[in-house]
Amino acid sequence: MDNREQDVIVVGAGNAATCAALSAREQGASVLMLEVAPEDQRGGNSAFTGGAFRVVYHGVEDLARLIPDMTETELRDVDFGTYTEEQYFDDMSRLTQYRCDPDLTEILIRSSFEAALWMREKGVRFQLGLGRQAFRVDGKFKFWGGLACHIWGGGKELMKALHVRAARDGITVLYDAPAIALLTGDNGVKGVRVRQHGRLRDLRAKAVVLACGGFEANAEMRARYLGPNWDLAKVRGSRFNTGQGLKMALDLGAAVHGHWSGAHSVAWDLNAPPFGDLDVGDRFQKHNYPFGIVINARGERFLDEGLDFHSYTYAKYGGEILNQPGMFAWQIFDQKVVHLLREEYRIPRITKEKADSFEELAPQLEGVDAARFLDTVRAFNAAPRPDVPFNPNIRDGLRTTGLPIDKTNWAQPLDTPPYEAYAVTTGITFTFGGLKISNEAQVEDTTGRPIPGLFAAGELVGGLFYHNYASGTGLMSGAVFGRLAGRNAARWAKSGSHTGP
Ligand SMILES: Cc1cc2nc3c(=O)[nH]c(=O)nc-3n(C[C@H](O)[C@H](O)[C@H](O)COP(=O)(O)OP(=O)(O)OC[C@H]3O[C@@H](n4cnc5c(N)ncnc54)[C@H](O)[C@@H]3O)c2cc1C
Numbered sequence: 051m052d053n054r055e056q057d058v059i060v061v062g063a064g065n066a067a068t069c070a071a072l073s074a075r076e077q078g079a080s081v082l083m084l085e086v087a088p089e090d091q092r093g094g095n096s097a098f099t100g101g102a103f104r105v106v107y108h109g110v111e112d113l114a115r116l117i118p119d120m121t122e123t124e125l126r127d128v129d130f131g132t133y134t135e136e137q138y139f140d141d142m143s144r145l146t147q148y149r150c151d152p153d154l155t156e157i158l159i160r161s162s163f164e165a166a167l168w169m170r171e172k173g174v175r176f177q178l179g180l181g182r183q184a185f186r187v188d189g190k191f192k193f194w195g196g197l198a199c200h201i202w203g204g205g206k207e208l209m210k211a212l213h214v215r216a217a218r219d220g221i222t223v224l225y226d227a228p229a230i231a232l233l234t235g236d237n238g239v240k241g242v243r244v245r246q247h248g249r250l251r252d253l254r255a256k257a258v259v260l261a262c263g264g265f266e267a268n269a270e271m272r273a274r275y276l277g278p279n280w281d282l283a284k285v286r287g288s289r290f291n292t293g294q295g296l297k298m299a300l301d302l303g304a305a306v307h308g309h310w311s312g313a314h315s316v317a318w319d320l321n322a323p324p325f326g327d328l329d330v331g332d333r334f335q336k337h338n339y340p341f342g343i344v345i346n347a348r349g350e351r352f353l354d355e356g357l358d359f360h361s362y363t364y365a366k367y368g369g370e371i372l373n374q375p376g377m378f379a380w381q382i383f384d385q386k387v388v389h390l391l392r393e394e395y396r397i398p399r400i401t402k403e404k405a406d407s408f409e410e411l412a413p414q415l416e417g418v419d420a421a422r423f424l425d426t427v428r429a430f431n432a433a434p435r436p437d438v439p440f441n442p443n444i445r446d447g448l449r450t451t452g453l454p455i456d457k458t459n460w461a462q463p464l465d466t467p468p469y470e471a472y473a474v475t476t477g478i479t480f481t482f483g484g485l486k487i488s489n490e491a492q493v494e495d496t497t498g499r500p501i502p503g504l505f506a507a508g509e510l511v512g513g514l515f516y517h518n519y520a521s522g523t524g525l526m527s528g529a530v531f532g533r534l535a536g537r538n539a540a541r542w543a544k545s546g547s548h549t550g551p
Contacts, residue, residue, distance in 0.1 A: 081221045085223055266479065351457075433450035
């Protein structure tokens with residue numbers, strides 16, 4: 051690789067970065083990508099995903115444009131419903147406690163379908179999220195959380211497709227090449243300092259797109275920004291997202307945005323490795339707690355498992371586990387719901403116990419006050435409930451009353467042995483705080499002006515997520531803002547203005 055000046059350097063090689071690179075290339079720019087990881091571990095968190103992809107659609111016709119190979123059976127047996135812009139806005143607003151940046155949220159939502167079509171054109175394939183996001187009731191699947199569309203083959207196939215296209219479009223990726231600083235000149239950013247094979251190199255470019263993730267894999271930054279014990283959380287995905295991109299931009303006077311003490315985290319197998327394992331992907335997660343109960347070391351329930359569909363609670367309940375004694379919990383199910391448990395409950399590397407009675411199960415729940423656990427189950431089973439049928443496809447209103455913490459949906463008694471228990475801890479997914487960008491994806495400085503030549507996309511953009519998150523939005527945010535950042539970086543490179551030719 052020679053040292054010629056590039057039009058655009060993209061830092062990172064995950065979803066946001068490859069979308070930015072492809073989009074810049076589309077504008078005729080020369081593009082170089084920098085990836086800290088070796089090639090076989092490229093793709094950051096994006097490579098670990100199950101591929102949930104939150105996109106606006108107005109019915110089966112829209113989905114058919116994304117998934118033209120839907121089968122006759124799917125077309126017959128699925129109630130696709132809709133996921134309108136209004137529903138998306140409502141989810142983003144409600145879950146973030148009305149804090150999400152209105153401009154960025156609008157761009158995300160209004161561009162989502164177009165971004166999905168664009169990715170399809172780049173070679174990404176989609177499929178229906180049956181099983182994960184729809185259950186079969188009375189012979190029909192129904193999508194309950196707006197998430198009909200998934201990336202076929204999950205994150206692995208997503209990254210394969212995008213990188214195949216990047217190679218075809220003549221985009222070079224440097225692997226084992228961590229960016230460590232931004233280079234600046236009289237007129238803003240003019241390149242990136244990179245460490246490759248132990249040597250520092252200064253790579254020149256007219257514009258730079260930062261798309262290199264948050265600080266979730268950096269224990270020191272987690273403790274510093276998220277608070278005590280977050281340094282002990284397991285990392286669900288890439289070990290390479292250590293906040294370097296954020297530091298580089300902050301060193302240049304970039305403004306911050308969003309929820310810097312907040313993060314997306316979930317219930318994750320207690321004995322999962324400290325960082326993600328690409329062979330297991332997202333399957334250390336345990337997302338079906340709405341159909342059972344969750345207890346802590348004291349043997350007590352500590353959250354409303356049935357507050358909402360897991361898509362709307364899972365990303366904040368990981369943090370609730372962090373606050374429990376010993377930082378672990380057990381999810382308990384009976385046989386009535388075992389058929390609803392996702393495949394992640396059947397992987398070989400799992401911390402699981404099973405018994406024919408609660409008396410037999412209690413001592414098997416390591417670290418748990420057995421007597422108190424038995425009291426908790428008895429009280430849960432005895433709590434009054436309305437006479438409504440259990441239905442996993444709707445918030446069924448089958449709730450308890452009178453408990454210290456009631457379960458407000460899907461609260462069937464646990465009465466059908468054998469009982470199954472799964473041990474979980476906190477797995478952090480990504481951090482919410484990030485850089486402040488303009489509506490053109492330019493990074494702003496602390497005075498509110500764009501830093502010339504610097505653009506950003508993906509996890510390291512702040513302002514979209516606060517407190518909670520609607521599943522499938524991370525990949526969509528990377529696609530929408532990656533595409534925007536790449537296009538505007540290319541235009542900047544050509545004309546010194548993002549509105550360019
Ligand atoms: C287990 C798991 C499951 C998930 N499931 C879903 C899902 O189904 N749907 C969904 O929407 N979201 C999901 N997410 C969230 C989603 O992965 C992220 O929101 C999204 O992928 C972030 O994309 P990104 O491109 O910003 O970051 P990443 O994909 O993490 O990419 C960052 C890139 O930057 C590189 N990098 C970091 N530092 C440097 C540096 N200094 N120099 C050079 N390169 C650097 C990394 O190696 C990587 O290539 C999941 C996350 C995890 C961990």
